[in-house]
Amino acid sequence: MSPESTGQNEHHISVLRRRFRAWRGNRPFWAGLFTILGGLPIAYFPYASLKLGNMTLAMSTTAGAGSLIIGVLLVTLGLTMWFHHIVRVFAGVAAILLALVSIPVANIGGFVIGFLFSLVGGALSISWARGEPEDADGTPPAGRTHEEHSADALHGPVTVPQQQGAAFGTAADADGGSHRAG
Incomplete structure (x- = not known):
């Protein structure tokens, strides 16, 4: 084995774990997971039945179809957050609205769970932003401080307009703006 081939000694599980971590870091993973986990009880509880000895307790309501639609839409929005993270704000707003609609429609929102x-x-999806890569020493690229990098991320880079003669009343503007050679 040569010292250049470092990949041959790695275990497959650690390689898969690193790939999953990289995949998870580029999208609102936790937002999608929470949204999917929220859609499952909303869709399940209206169709569930609980057996207590010889007695069956059915939790079905007249809004079973509405609960199923809300639950399936929430699961779909969670998957959308994972695989099409460009529309994360839309998916987050839609998840919040569907969660609010599930309170009167779907057994108090899947028993509040x-x-x-x-x-x-939905809130995590709206607030998620792609992280900027850092150098090995933990500073943002090009030796900038976290405060400078944060200010640029919020407000964009500061640009200074170029000075032009007419706008700033310079000597080139003294003759009415016409420039004559010679």
């Missing part, structure tokens, strides 16, 4: 998970997932 689905409501809370979907609400948190």
Whole structure:
């Protein structure tokens, strides 16, 4: 083995773990997971039945179809956050609205469990922003401080307009703006 071939000694699980970590870091992973976990109880509880000895307790309501639609849409929005993260703001707003609609429609939002998970997932999706890569020493690229980098991320780079004669009343503007040679 040569010292250049470092990949041959790595275990497959650590390689898969690193790939998953890189995939997870480029998208609102936790937002999608919370939204999916919120959609499952909302869709499941209206069709569930609980057996207590010889007695069956059915939790089905007249809004079973509405609960199923809301749950399936929340799961779809969670998957959208994972695989099409460009529309993360839309998916987050839609998840929050569906979570709010699930309170009167779907057994108090899946007995509040689905409501809370979907609400948190939508909020995480709206607030997610792609991170900037850092150097090995933990500073942002080009030796900038975190404060400078944060200011540019919020407001964009500061640009100074170029000085032009007419705008600043310079000597070139003294003769009415006409420039004559010679």
